[in-house]
Amino acid sequence: MSTSTEQLSEQLAATTLLRFATAGSVDDGKSTLVGRLLHDSKSVLADQLEAVEHASRSRGQEAPDLALLTDGLRAEREQGITIDVAYRYFATPRRRFILADTPGHVQYTRNMVTGASTAELAVVLVDARNGVVEQTRRHAAVAALLRVPHVVLAVNKMDLVDYQEPVFAAIAEEFTTYASELGVPEITAIPISALAGDNVVEPSANMDWYGGPTVLEHLETVPVSHDLTACHARFPVQYVIRPQTAEHPDYRGYAGQIAAGAFRVGEQITVLPSGQTSTITGIDALGASVDIAWAPQSVTIRLADDIDISRGDLLAPSGDAPPTTQDIEATVCHVADQALSVGQRVLLKHTTRTVKAIVKEIPSRLTLDDLSQHPNPGQLVANDIGRVVVRTAEPLALDAYADSRRTGSFLLIDPADGTTLAAGMAGDSFATAKAVAVVEDEEGWDF
The missing domain is CATH 2.40.30.10 (Translation factors)
Structure with missing residues (x-):
């Protein structure tokens, strides 16, 4: 059996899988939007919907709370917030989807990085009453940092501002300007009400001034690049x-x-x-x-x-072939509760290769609010994003993350207990490479 180049092109053109992530501030309605997508696209099993209806009644709600379709942890339901990344799989006749409903609280920025790291599209929600807030800018910056090629701005809760077009237009202009400055290549703004279902799956009768696609229509038609x-x-x-x-x-x-x-x-x-x-x-x-x-x-x-x-x-x-190097400068998101410090011995896992390494320098910590750099912080703690310089014991063949998200990424691991410390993106544009001096260590970490 042989597969020709022409057959390859035809099969890739027929590929219909889209990975996307949702992000936004607490109470902007991410989980409700995802629940509405699943419900209105008829991707919810009868027993799942029955369980949500039962849980909603037990909380004194008459209508089913669709957010419970994704907020599966007990702590999430009790607090009414998303804590962990909730992955859901669904399909329509036009495309298959893997979605990651990520937390909105700043405390869980690392979870958003995890959920968006493989996404080809990010849906950033904004409460129409509040507009673009600090966490909105953080999520736009993370999407830009992770090189997510498509970003959808979903201006939610339009029903609470009487579906006014000027409110939507002002928010869309502010966000588009900010995200464009970050280098986000494509931004699509959609006014919605996740609770009422406006412009999520079906077009809204309340916003006849909007002529663009619904959220699902955009998800079904956004191009997914397979250009070999x-x-x-x-x-x-x-x-x-x-x-x-x-x-x-x-x-x-x-x-x-x-x-x-x-x-x-x-x-x-x-x-x-x-x-x-x-x-x-x-x-x-x-x-x-x-x-x-x-x-x-x-x-x-x-x-x-x-x-x-x-x-x-x-x-x-x-x-x-990519060049090999033992000196790696990269942007990392620190995901562990324990800090990452200069001089710390770690393991670096790149694709299927794991090597010993030493953190030589932490040149800066990124402030996501305005993308300013805090120089020489000395260490990174949970949810921090910063630049690190790492020296590996053996040469590695890394691509720049901007060229390949798969072979330009790596993990830093605690050699003592295997805990993942940080997720790294090699050669990112937030800083340029620097030379690293060779050090010798008496315990066998001779680099």
Whole structure:
């Protein structure tokens, strides 16, 4: 069985999965919006709706509280706020969706980073009565930082301002101006009432002055880029397969998930960080041989040469291989309760490779309200976003996060207990790279 380039293009064009995240201040109605999307698109099972109706009645509410479809934790229901990221999966005839309903409180900024890190679209809610507030600017900054390509401004609770167009227009102009300055490439503003259902799934009869799409219509039609010519092909090796059977005595394959781009039989590749080169002689996918494979397929790649390759190595086209380095400057979001400090020993996990590292410097901490930099904070604590300089024990092949969100990201991990300390984005535009001095440590962390 063989898959041609033409077939690849046709299959990618038919891809209908969209990952998106919601964000906004506390009580702006994120969970209600998500519940309305699920309910009005008929993506809620009967028993789920019955459970929500029962929970709503027990709280003295006559109508079902659709926010309970996503606020699943008991603490969330008791406090009336979203604490953890709630993931939901639903589909319409036009597209499949994975949504992340993220917390709005500043205390849970790290949760929003988690939910939006893989999103192709972010829905930022604003209460029409309050307009753009501090947390709105934070969420716009995080979306820009994470390179989310599409942002929807949902001006919610329009029913509470009598559906007035000037209120919506002023909020939309202020937010669009701010987000554009951050570098958000595409912004779409939609006036809604999540509670009443206006412009969520069905067009609103109360806002005939608005001629744009509903939230669901925009989600169904927003373009999701699958342009392989703009992707750097990357294949992190997860496992080396050597079955040693009588049928295949010399079989050696490198299994993993393609992180980006496409690989073809006959293509010359470079193995990183060693720099060795070879040619792809075969690609096995789902038990069949194919002549091309693309992200995010899980495949086994076979090479012409018997070279030393193991878990953590990265395969890339020889003409488009990323540079290797041991000096990494990046933007990180600190997600652990324990602080991250200068001189701290950590593990750095990049794709399938994990290496020892030392935090050499924390040049600045980012203030999301106005994007100002607090210089040399000494440490980062939970929910902080800042620049770090890290020296690794072994060279790594990282792309810039702006070029590849998958191979430009990494985790910093506590070597003592495996706790994730921070999520990093290499080579981000908030600062430029700096040289890092080599240090020696008496406990074997010799970099």
